[in-house]
Amino acid sequence: MPRLHTDRLYEGELRKIREMLLMMGAKVEEMLSHAMRALIERDTELAERTLYIDRQINRLEMEVDDLCLRVLARRQPVASDLRFVTMALKVVTDLERMGDLGVNICERVVELNEEPPLKPYVEVVNMAEAAQEMLREALDAFVAGDAERAQAIVERDSKVDAYYGAIFRELLTYMMENPRNIFRATRVQSIAKYVERIADHATNVAEMVVFMVRGKDIRHVGKLERRGGSGKGEAELGRRSPAPPEAADSDASLRDVMSVARAPSSRRP
Amino acid sequence: MNDSVDRLRARGARVEAVEASAKMSAAELSAWFGDKQALRSITLPLIERKVTAIIGPSGCGKSTFIRCLNRMHEVVAGARATGDVLLDGKSVYGADVDPVRVRRRVGMVFQKPNPFPTMSVRDNVLAGLRLSGIDPPDTDALVEEVLGQAALWDEVKDALDRPGGALSGGQQQRLCIARCLALEPEVVLMDEPCSSLDPIATAKIEELIHDLRDRYTIVVVTHSMQQAARVSDYTAFFYLGELVEYDHADVIFTKPSDPRTEDYITGRFG
Numbered sequence: 001m002p003r004l005h006t007d008r009l010y011e012g013e014l015r016k017i018r019e020m021l022l023m024m025g026a027k028v029e030e031m032l033s034h035a036m037r038a039l040i041e042r043d044t045e046l047a048e049r050t051l052y053i054d055r056q057i058n059r060l061e062m063e064v065d066d067l068c069l070r071v072l073a074r075r076q077p078v079a080s081d082l083r084f085v086t087m088a089l090k091v092v093t094d095l096e097r098m099g100d101l102g103v104n105i106c107e108r109v110v111e112l113n114e115e116p117p118l119k120p121y122v123e124v125v126n127m128a129e130a131a132q133e134m135l136r137e138a139l140d141a142f143v144a145g146d147a148e149r150a151q152a153i154v155e156r157d158s159k160v161d162a163y164y165g166a167i168f169r170e171l172l173t174y175m176m177e178n179p180r181n182i183f184r185a186t187r188v189q190s191i192a193k194y195v196e197r198i199a200d201h202a203t204n205v206a207e208m209v210v211f212m213v214r215g216k217d218i219r220h221v222g223k224l225e226r227r228g229g230s231g232k233g234e235a236e237l238g239r240r241s242p243a244p245p246e247a248a249d250s251d252a253s254l255r256d257v258m259s260v261a262r263a264p265s266s267r268r269p
Numbered sequence: 270m271n272d273s274v275d276r277l278r279a280r281g282a283r284v285e286a287v288e289a290s291a292k293m294s295a296a297e298l299s300a301w302f303g304d305k306q307a308l309r310s311i312t313l314p315l316i317e318r319k320v321t322a323i324i325g326p327s328g329c330g331k332s333t334f335i336r337c338l339n340r341m342h343e344v345v346a347g348a349r350a351t352g353d354v355l356l357d358g359k360s361v362y363g364a365d366v367d368p369v370r371v372r373r374r375v376g377m378v379f380q381k382p383n384p385f386p387t388m389s390v391r392d393n394v395l396a397g398l399r400l401s402g403i404d405p406p407d408t409d410a411l412v413e414e415v416l417g418q419a420a421l422w423d424e425v426k427d428a429l430d431r432p433g434g435a436l437s438g439g440q441q442q443r444l445c446i447a448r449c450l451a452l453e454p455e456v457v458l459m460d461e462p463c464s465s466l467d468p469i470a471t472a473k474i475e476e477l478i479h480d481l482r483d484r485y486t487i488v489v490v491t492h493s494m495q496q497a498a499r500v501s502d503y504t505a506f507f508y509l510g511e512l513v514e515y516d517h518a519d520v521i522f523t524k525p526s527d528p529r530t531e532d533y534i535t536g537r538f539g
Contacts, residue, residue, distance in 0.1 A: 076495055
C-alpha cells in the first residue's frame with residue numbers, strides 16, 4: 001500500500017471512502033446469506049427483514065458518491081488516488097445493484113414460501129455461496145491491493161454461469177413435466193438469474209481492483225486475450241450479461257429457453 | 270543525442286520518435302553553485318513544438334535546469350555546469366557559440382512579470398530587440414503580431430503608449446511573453462509563469478501556452494501539479510537534482526512508474 005498522505009484530512013477522506021465501500025460489500029453479503037437461509041428454512045419473516053438492508057446500501061451509495069465528488073473537486077487526485085476515486089465511483093454502482101438484486105431475491109423467496117416446495121434448493125444455495133465468495137474475495141483483494149487475487153476472481157465467473165445453466169435445465173424439465181410447476185420453477189429460475197448477475201457485478205468489482213492497482217484495464221480486452229480470441233465476435237461471446245434490468249430477464253430467458261430446448265443434452269433421460 | 274535517447278529508453282520511458290523530434294536535449298547535464306551540486310547528470314529531450322513541464326519540490330533543480338538550457342546559469346558567480354545541451358543537435362556550450370545568440374533562440378519568461386514599468390507597452394515589446402541592436406523595419410506590424418500571439422492585443426491595442434507597469438499582473442506577464450516572442454525564439458522557457466497570478470490570469474496564460482505550442486517548443490517549470498497536468502504534453506519529475514521520471518503527461522498523472530513520482534504528485538512527500 002502507498003505511504004500516508006502528508007495531508008491527514010485528505011488521507012482520512014480516502015480512508016472513509018474505502019471503509020464505506022467495504023461496509024456496502026459486507027451488507028450485500030449479509031443480504032445474500034440471509035436470503036438463502038430464508039429460502040431453505042422457508043422463513044418469510046427473515047426474507048422481509050432482509051429487504052431493509054438494501055436501504056442502508058442505498059444510503060451508503062449516496063454517501064460514497066458525495067464524498068468522491070468532494071474529493072475530486074477539492075483535492076484533484078492524481079495517479080493511484082485518481083484511480084482509486086474513479087474506481088470507487090464505479091464500484092459503488094455495482095454494489096448498489098447487487099443490493100437491488102438481493103431485494104429481488106427476497107421478493108421471490110417470499111412468493112415461493114407461499115407455495116409447497118418444488119424441490120430442495122441446494123443448487124441455488126451453492127451458487128449463491130459461490131457468488132458470495134467471489135464478492136468477498138474481490139473486497140479482500142481491494143483492501144490488500146492485490147491485483148493477482150482480483151484477476152483470479154474474474155476467471156471464476158464462468159463457474160457461476162455454469163451453475164445457472166445447470167439449474168435452468170433442471171427447472172425446464174420440471175416445467176415440461178407439469179405446467180403446475182411453472183409458477184415456482186420460474187421463481188427459482190429468477191433467483192438463480194439474480195445470483196448470476198450478482199456474480200457478474202462481483203467480477204466488475206474485481207476488474208476495477210486490477211485497474212486500481214495496476215492502472216491496466218482488463219475489461220473486455222483482457223477476456224479476449226485470455227481466451228486466445230481475436231475477433232469482435234468473441235468479445236461479444238465473452239461478455240457478461242450487460243442487459244438492462246427490465247428487458248434482460250424476459251429476453252435472456254427466452255433466448256436461453258430456445259437454446260436449451262434445442263440442446264439434446266439438456267433433457268432428462 | 271542518441272545517447273540521451275538510449276538513456277531515456279533504459280529508464281522505460283515511452284517516448285516515440287524522440288530522436289527525430291527533440292528540438293533541444295540535455296545530455297548528462299550537471300550543475301553546481303560553488304561546492305553545492307544542483308543538478309546530477311540530467312539527460313532529457315525537449316520535443317519540438319510540444320510543451321514539456323518540469324515539476325518537483327523546491328530546490329530540486331528545476332529552475333537551474335532551464336537556466337542551463339539558455340546559458341543563464343553561468344552568469345551567477347561561482348556557478349558552473351558540465352555535460353552538454355544540444356539545440357538542433359549542436360552544442361550550445363561550444364567554444365564558437367555566442368551565449369547572447371543562444372538566449373535569443375531560447376527565450377525566457379520569469380516567475381514575476383518584469384516589464385519595464387515606466388516604458389510604454391509598445392517599447393516594452395520592442396525592448397529586447399533594441400537591446401540586441403536590432404531595428405525592425407515595420408515596428409507597428411511587429412508589435413501587433415507579437416501582442417496578438419501573446420493574446421494581449423485586443424486588451425491593449427488602444428493603450429500602447431501607456432506604461433507597462435499600469436497593466437494588471439496577468440497582462441504584464443503576457444507583455445513579457447510578447448517581449449520574449451518579439452525576438453523570434455525557437456524555444457520558450459517559462460519559470461513558474463503563473464505563480465504570482467490569479468486563477469483567471471493563470472487560465473489565460475495556460476491557454477496561451479496551448480496556442481504557442483504550434484510555433485514554439487515550450488518548457489514550463491511549475492510548482493503546480495494541476496498546471497503541469499493541464500498544459501504539458503510531456504512531464505519530467507526532478508528530485509534532489511536528479512531526473513526521476515520523464516514520460517507523457519497522461520502517464521505521469523495516471524500511472525507513474527517511479528514510487529517517488531507517485532508520492533510527490535499525490536502529496537505523500539515530506
